[in-house]
Amino acid sequence: MGAGSQRSLVLTAVGLLLALTGCGPGSTPGSQSASSATTAADTTAAFLASHWQRPLAPNGPAPARFSSLEATLAPEACGACHPQQYQDWRTALHSHAMSPGLLGQLQSMGADAREDHQACLQCHAPLAEQQEHLVRSLAAGRTLPPLAKGISSAQGLSCAGCHVRKNGRFGPRRLDGTVPASDSVLPHDGWQATDAFEDSRFCAACHQFENDGPSLNGKPLENTYAEWRASRYARENRSCQSCHMPQRKHLWRGIHDPAMVRSGVTVDAVLRSVADGRADAELTIANTGVGHAFPTYVTPRVVVEIGQEDRHGELIAATVERHVIGRDVSLDLTGERADTRLMPDETRRYAYKRPLDPRAAAVAYRITVLPDDFYAKFYRATLSDLEFKAGRPAIRVALRHAENSSYVLFLREAPVGLQQDNRAANAVAPRIQ
Ligand code: HEC
């Protein structure tokens, strides 16, 4: 550590993140409210400003009347009484937020760099006790077992990170709208019900940079809440939770999940005609159900390919036209080269008009999603710096994950042999992998 380039590489590309001190929703852009609802909205804003005041304060010792199961903040302990939330959370990326890609960077910062850690932990593993665990693990050179009260930095964004402050539980009202009676006796002294858990600003705490935070071309690098706010979903009161936590399930599926992505986009591909030795085709993709830009972050890349295939189903390279959907930023995050993302309800058409190759048997349409494209490039650059040592093994693992997360979202082939009737061509069933 210390020797320039190792730190600088890590901290240039992610360094801008260090600049984000308060992403607190208290000052979230657009958090204005209609005058009749002012009090409720202000209560929510005030609650969230304090709930997400980071660094979070340590919880301190649990009340003596708590059983040891109630006192521990380990997600498995919560899971003993809230099994459904626990099972779902374990499959969600929030539980994997202390990923190799993050850990490698924290390792390169060293055990003493608490402020640098906090710039990442405030979103990835926000409990004060998790930072303590991280610091000790970095000093020991290995991940230590959980500390008192079952807390480990490896738990990422855990139940307690969202629900527990000073040992007290916070959550939404019950689904039937009720809250516990004041004289009811419940585990962990019950909970304090607040509407904030059903509000999109709850998520904005980590999914939206401040207006004065890192931004390119006038758009914050993380702008999900503002994109949602400008969409019809905000007007229709369809919160982040309504799509990402259906029936309050703790799933948070996103760009890494093909089924989730398919639920948000509508794709159509038609071969209009094959005449005079030319193919005339078109692919349409519309953002019909994503509550923000598709994709919202700068890190994924969606590639649309239209081209001709030979009899063996191989694409004929010279015939392929490629289009990218994404927000393309430079590796050092100093410039935006293009922003071709699809805003909510936006439709894009890609026309394809080309001479038919003599080998062509079909026109093929393919959409590939690379959820971690930016990270893969960033990890490759990091590993090419030989002075980057401390976090190397973890970053190698992260690179492998990032390279292996891509999938084919849409694939359709329209034979060009029987193409006189373009309905016949269109009737080819989509082959989705
Ligand atoms: C010994 C069992 C037990 C343990 C352990 C436990 N809980 Fe609970 N929890 C309950 C019960 C029972 C309720 C009350 C449910 C009700 O009355 O609707 C509750 C309520 C809650 C609520 C409010 C639910 C709502 O409708 O808003 C939250 C949030 C919560 N617990 C979070 C946690 C977290 C986080 C942990 C771990 C740090 C945890 N609980 C550990 C039993 C437990």
Ligand code: HEC
């Ligand atoms: C304390 C910070 C924090 C809060 C609050 C938070 N998230 Fe996240 N979220 C993260 C982090 C960090 C990740 C990335 C985890 C990883 O892959 O390392 C993430 C990942 C996600 C993903 C998966 C993205 C993908 O690439 O597939 C979705 C979806 C998501 N969050 C939605 C939400 C929603 C909806 C809410 C509000 C209910 C919310 N988050 C609240 C920090 C947060």
Ligand code: HEC
């Ligand atoms: C404002 C909240 C926030 C802060 C601060 C933050 N991140 Fe993240 N990070 C996220 C979210 C949200 C995602 C998921 C975005 C996506 O889908 O790519 C993410 C994804 C990542 C990923 C890719 C997924 C994974 O876990 O492998 C890495 C690596 C990462 N962050 C590293 C860092 C580092 C290093 C820092 C500190 C310098 C940092 N982050 C600070 C919110 C944050």
Ligand code: HEC
């Ligand atoms: C990223 C923040 C986040 C994390 C992490 C998280 N929750 Fe939640 N939880 C929420 C939100 C937001 C809601 C309310 C969702 C809604 O109302 O649509 C909720 C609701 C709940 C409820 C009430 C459910 C109901 O049906 O009424 C319980 C209980 C709960 N969570 C427990 C847990 C447990 C246990 C864990 C860990 C295994 C956990 N949560 C992890 C944000 C989180």
Ligand code: HEC
């Ligand atoms: C109308 C449904 C809907 C709403 C509302 C919605 N999302 Fe999404 N979200 C999706 C779908 C579908 C995807 C998968 C496609 C994609 O990745 O863009 C997604 C993807 C994501 C991702 C993955 C990262 C990426 O680059 O796309 C994150 C993070 C996320 N949403 C957070 C949020 C937050 C935070 C809010 C509220 C401010 C929100 N979403 C509101 C449907 C929704």
